Amino acid sequence: MKIGERFVKSGLITTEVLQQALEEQEKTHERLGDIILKKGLVAADNLIPALSEYFQMPYINLKDKYKDLKAEIIDIIPLELARRYNVIALDLKDTTLVVAIGDPLNIDALDVLRLKTKYNIECMIASDRDITAAIEYCYQNLVRMENYFDNFIQPQEVEDVTESPEESRFEAGDKPVIQYVKSLIIQAVNSTASDILLQPKQDTVDLRFRIDGVLYPIDPPPKGMLAAITTRIKILAGMDIAERRLPQDGRFKVTFGKSTIDIRISSFPTIYGESVVMRLLDVSQLLLGIEQLGFNEHERGLFENLIHRPYGLILVTGPTGSGKTTTLYTALNAIKSSRKNIITLEDPVEYRLPFIQQSQINPKIGFSFASGLRSILRQDPDIIMVGEIRDVETAEIAIHAALTGHLVFSTLHTNDSVGAIVRLMNMNIEPFLISSAIIGVVAQRLFRLICPDCRESYAVDSKRLKSIASHFSAKNYYRGQGCAKCMNSGYKGRRGIFEVLPVNQKVRKYIMENRSMEDMRAMAIENGMKTLRSSAIDCMRQGLTSPDEVIRITQDLED
Numbered sequence: 001m002k003i004g005e006r007f008v009k010s011g012l013i014t015t016e017v018l019q020q021a022l023e024e025q026e027k028t029h030e031r032l033g034d035i036i037l038k039k040g041l042v043a044a045d046n047l048i049p050a051l052s053e054y055f056q057m058p059y060i061n062l063k064d065k066y067k068d069l070k071a072e073i074i075d076i077i078p079l080e081l082a083r084r085y086n087v088i089a090l091d092l093k094d095t096t097l098v099v100a101i102g103d104p105l106n107i108d109a110l111d112v113l114r115l116k117t118k119y120n121i122e123c124m125i126a127s128d129r130d131i132t133a134a135i136e137y138c139y140q141n142l143v144r145m146e147n148y149f150d151n152f153i154q155p156q157e158v159e160d161v162t163e164s165p166e167e168s169r170f171e172a173g174d175k176p177v178i179q180y181v182k183s184l185i186i187q188a189v190n191s192t193a194s195d196i197l198l199q200p201k202q203d204t205v206d207l208r209f210r211i212d213g214v215l216y217p218i219d220p221p222p223k224g225m226l227a228a229i230t231t232r233i234k235i236l237a238g239m240d241i242a243e244r245r246l247p248q249d250g251r252f253k254v255t256f257g258k259s260t261i262d263i264r265i266s267s268f269p270t271i272y273g274e275s276v277v278m279r280l281l282d283v284s285q286l287l288l289g290i291e292q293l294g295f296n297e298h299e300r301g302l303f304e305n306l307i308h309r310p311y312g313l314i315l316v317t318g319p320t321g322s323g324k325t326t327t328l329y330t331a332l333n334a335i336k337s338s339r340k341n342i343i344t345l346e347d348p349v350e351y352r353l354p355f356i357q358q359s360q361i362n363p364k365i366g367f368s369f370a371s372g373l374r375s376i377l378r379q380d381p382d383i384i385m386v387g388e389i390r391d392v393e394t395a396e397i398a399i400h401a402a403l404t405g406h407l408v409f410s411t412l413h414t415n416d417s418v419g420a421i422v423r424l425m426n427m428n429i430e431p432f433l434i435s436s437a438i439i440g441v442v443a444q445r446l447f448r449l450i451c452p453d454c455r456e457s458y459a460v461d462s463k464r465l466k467s468i469a470s471h472f473s474a475k476n477y478y479r480g481q482g483c484a485k486c487m488n489s490g491y492k493g494r495r496g497i498f499e500v501l502p503v504n505q506k507v508r509k510y511i512m513e514n515r516s517m518e519d520m521r522a523m524a525i526e527n528g529m530k531t532l533r534s535s536a537i538d539c540m541r542q543g544l545t546s547p548d549e550v551i552r553i554t555q556d557l558e559d
Contacts, residue, residue: 052125055104060090060124062100066134066484071183074138076117082135085109086128096120102128137484140190141218177228180221181236185254187218188280189261191487194321195280200226200273212448212494213321216487230267230274237265245269249348264348281350288330293323294496296538299530302500303442307331312439313402315389317414323446323496324411325350328385331409332356335383343379345372346387361387369394377401386410392427399429402437416532417441417501418521421511435508443499445532445553447545448491454483460547479546495544497535497553 052059069090076097077089087109091098097119101109104123113121188196193209200206200223207220221229234241237250250265264279295303306314314331316324329351332342342356347369349360359376361367369386370393376384377397388411389395402408412420420441424434457476480490501507501524510520525531533554540550 048125048127055125057104058124060100060126062088062126062130062134066130066137069134069138071138076119077113078116079135079139081112081116082139085112086131086135087113088131088134088138090124092119093122096122098122098124100124100126100131100134102126102131133484140187141484141487177225177232180225181229181232185261185263185278185280188278189259192493193280196278197275198226198229198277199275200270202272211487211489212491213446214448214489216489226273230276233265233276233278234267237263239265239267244274262351264350288326290330290334293327293330293498295498295500296530296535299498299500299535302440302502303331303498304334306440306442306500306502307335307407309407309439311402311405311407313398313408313410313437314439315410315412315420315441317412317417317420317441317443318445319413319415321446322444323494324444327442327444327496328409328411329353332383332385340382341380342383342385343376343381344385344387345369345376346385356385370397373397373401377404377406381406383407384409388412392429395424395427395429396433399433399437402439403433414443416521417443417499417529418517418524419443421503421507421520422517425511425514431511431514435503435511438503440503441501443501443532444496445536446494446496447536447539447553448489448549449493449495449544450478450546451480451483451486451490451492453485453492454481454490455479455543456481477540477547478543479548490546491549495539497532497539499529499532499535501529 049059066088069088073089073092076092077087077099082088085101085106086103087099087101089097089099097113097117099113099121101123102125103109104125110121110123113119184196188209191209191211193211194213195210197208197210197215198205199208203223205220205223205226207218208215209218210216231241234248234250236252238252239248239250246269248265248267252263252265254261254263259282262281264281266277266279268275268277290300290304306312316327318324332344332353333355336342336355344356344358345361346358347361349358352358357379359372361369361372369388369390373384373386373394374397384398384401384406386394386398386408389398398408398410412423414420414423418441420443421434421438424438425431455478457478460477480486480492482488482490486492503511504527506523506527507520510523515523533550536545536550536554539545540547
């Protein structure tokens with residue numbers, strides 16, 4: 001019996017529907033089952049069991065089971081092959097690999113899998129959609145090596161020692177430790193994590209990834225393995241493995257295909273052991289164009305006008321992790337030239353750029369932002385970037401550099417653009433110096449984008465909207481439902497929002513009059529400055545982000 005006839009006999013479709021599907025198959029050459037699903041004639045949950053019965057192969061519902069799969073089994077099939085043929089490994093029985101596949105008639109796929117894995121292949125049928133979701137989740141989110149450490153090292157009886165028997169089993173050079181650290185980095189890179197936090201507790205270990213600015217718990221390693229993992233990481237970073245009482249910093253690089261990941265390590269002693277934070281910086285994705293940062297057309301024009309000025313001080317403000325460094329490097333990349341001498345003073349140097357001279361401060365030897373800035377001025381610079389203005393001395397030198405014909409970029413930790421000016425005034429910098437030196441302030445935040453694979457519209461409570469702005473009424477907005485591709489967060493990727501304040505004659509007048517932050521902010525908005533919250537609301541209206549995300553990133557700002 002042909003498969004279409006089987007569908008009719010089982011009552012899934014009618015003869016007329018089958019005839020329509022067959023006619024379309026003659027034109028498109030698609031699988032009959034795919035045509036039926038695409039037209040919405042039969043639900044996948046009903047069609048796949050019928051296929052299972054027809055091919056006399058077992059059916060597996062992966063929807064709720066793929067999180068229980070084992071990483072060591074999954075990895076038998078390389079990710080590239082899994083995606084190409086939409087197939088995932090389920091189990092290993094002696095010399096037979098059990099896989100889930102949507103098309104059991106794909107002989108090419110089965111032959112390639114048999115050749116590449118060196119195993120006989122046994123098939124189970126699952127829906128293509130569930131297999132795709134399982135692939136995206138398992139290859140990115142399952143922690144490798146966690147289930148089979150004991151296959152490499154057997155427990156040993158240890159008596160009369162200060163460390164626990166479990167801790168004594170592992171050393172930094174052991175194969176499972178080396179493989180775990182490697183797989184942890186790979187997992188973080190695949191998840192687009194910016195940080196890995198490995199923190200000891202009394203009886204456990206906390207392992208979290210920071211993805212799009214938010215921390216997500218990951219299955220941790222055994223507590224007894226933490227010391228060996230920490231030592232391995234410190235060896236890679238060139239740190240002192242014997243020193244566990246003082247904080248240390250280090251770095252190393254790893255290469256994945258064409259991408260080079262610069263990994264910065266920070267170790268910090270706690271009462272339960274050393275806490276390690278690894279920051280992952282993808283050097284290959286650093287140099288964006290200004291158009292990719294997220295400026296709207298008006299703000300972009302203002303910003304480009306500022307960075308092409310011959311001299312003056314430009315401040316970029318925002319909290320830690322708001323993308324200030326990326327904005328500064330992008331600006332330097334946009335104005336670089338063989339005719340310009342560009343020098344930076346940073347703490348630390350996050351990205352290494354070939355077209356500028358970069359320097360890292362070292363307070364232990366007296367090389368601070370202030371002392372370094374004095375020396376930079378004797379290096380005949382055209383453009384200077386100071387990583388952060390932290391004290392009055394650095395602020396004064398940066399302002400004097402701007403007044404003596406240099407274009408100076410720097411950052412301040414303030415909530416908004418007007419706050420940067422008020423902060424300098426509170427540092428007792430003379431108002432006439434501030435008004436003469438500063439040519440513009442840019443405040444910024446990063447908001448999370450709704451995952452395109454699980455984006456859905458929903459009705460927002462009007463009270464919820466009024467917490468953002470009073471003039472909203474209830475209507476449909478968008479959010480992410482949560483799927484395997486976004487770790488069930490509903491968000492994937494980030495983009496910037498900006499508040500650009502050019503310092504014109506009116507702003508200078510307010511600075512000289514020592515006006516309050518409220519007055520200065522009201523004047524800037526009246527003159528056309530778009531606030532961070534307004535920019536975030538515009539993105540929400542465009543369906544780029546959700547109302548909850550707007551509230552989260554602008555809750556420290558006034559309406």
